[in-house]
Amino acid sequence: MSAEPVRLYEESNDNLPWLPLPEKGWREFRILPPEKTFLKTFEDLPFDQYAPHCQRYRRFSQFKMSCFANSWMPALLPHRPFIQSAEYNQHSGGILREFEPLKCNIEPYVDEVFSMLKIDPDRFYHLDVHQYRVCATPGAEGISVPEGPHRDGQQYVVVLVFRRHQITGAECRLYDPKTGQPFYKIMLEENEGIVLDDEKLLHNATNIKTAGGQDGHRDYLVLNINEWEKRRYGEAFECAMSDTMFSSILD
Numbered sequence: 413m414s415a416e417p418v419r420l421y422e423e424s425n426d427n428l429p430w431l432p433l434p435e436k437g438w439r440e441f442r443i444l445p446p447e448k449t450f451l452k453t454f455e456d457l458p459f460d461q462y463a464p465h466c467q468r469y470r471r472f473s474q475f476k477m478s479c480f481a482n483s484w485m486p487a488l489l490p491h492r493p494f495i496q497s498a499e500y501n502q503h504s505g506g507i508l509r510e511f512e513p514l515k516c517n518i519e520p521y522v523d524e525v526f527s528m529l530k531i532d533p534d535r536f537y538h539l540d541v542h543q544y545r546v547c548a549t550p551g552a553e554g555i556s557v558p559e560g561p562h563r564d565g566q567q568y569v570v571v572l573v574f575r576r577h578q579i580t581g582a583e584c585r586l587y588d589p590k591t592g593q594p595f596y597k598i599m600l601e602e603n604e605g606i607v608l609d610d611e612k613l614l615h616n617a618t619n620i621k622t623a624g625g626q627d628g629h630r631d632y633l634v635l636n637i638n639e640w641e642k643r644r645y646g647e648a649f650e651c652a653m654s655d656t657m658f659s660s661i662l663d
């Protein structure tokens with residue numbers, strides 16, 4: 413396996429959203445161009461105080477997903493802090509992070525993504541949605557992923573890119589979890605997305621640089637999807653994830 417990732421052009425942007433996720437563990441796809449009102453909600457995202465060096469802004473909400481008449485509908489869950497296992501996130505795992513809830517309407521996008529996954533319509537699923545703007549300035553790169561190559565500790569991870577304004581970089585890279593070697597890279601352009609089987613792959617994104625010496629930014633959503641029985645939600649889950657931080661300190 414090459415240390416340098418290689419883009420497999422024949423697999424990119426095949427615009428076939430109604431096929432199940434391939435055995436290889438990822439699929440790229442096009443997404444609906446967003447309404448102006450949707451794009452506007454990226455403009456007042458609060459600063460991410462948990463990653464102050466990243467120039468990152470974000471909101472976050474959680475949903476219970478169910479399917480009625482072939483449409484996947486999100487039901488907003490009571491707002492709670494976000495927490496990941498320290499096993500998967502060395503940067504801020506095990507820490508309860510408080511983010512403001514989403515203001516944008518995610519319904520068209522989550523219906524599209526859930527339909528693409530071909531998951532069981534008779535089951536419920538848990539969905540986390542993270543809305544991000546990462547900025548780059550002439551003096552500082554924007555950092556989308558401070559933890560480097562990682563899993564999110566979910567069943568599926570989805571990245572949806574809506575705007576790349578005066579930037580270069582933010583290239584998505586996939587890694588073999590056994591060797592840690594990168595084997596695939598893709599630049600997600602505006603209105604493109606990728607779904608990952610998080611149990612099969614590590615992922616990362618390169619830093620964002622300005623293009624032309626002016627301030628720039630990337631606007632995107634990240635979705636985390638799990639069967640409802642394996643949901644990352646609630647007090648018991650938060651306690652279990654907090655414990656992972658203490659065990660990683662003791663290790």
Ligand SMILES: [Fe+2]
Pocket residue numbers: 562563564569615
């Ligand atoms: Fe991630």
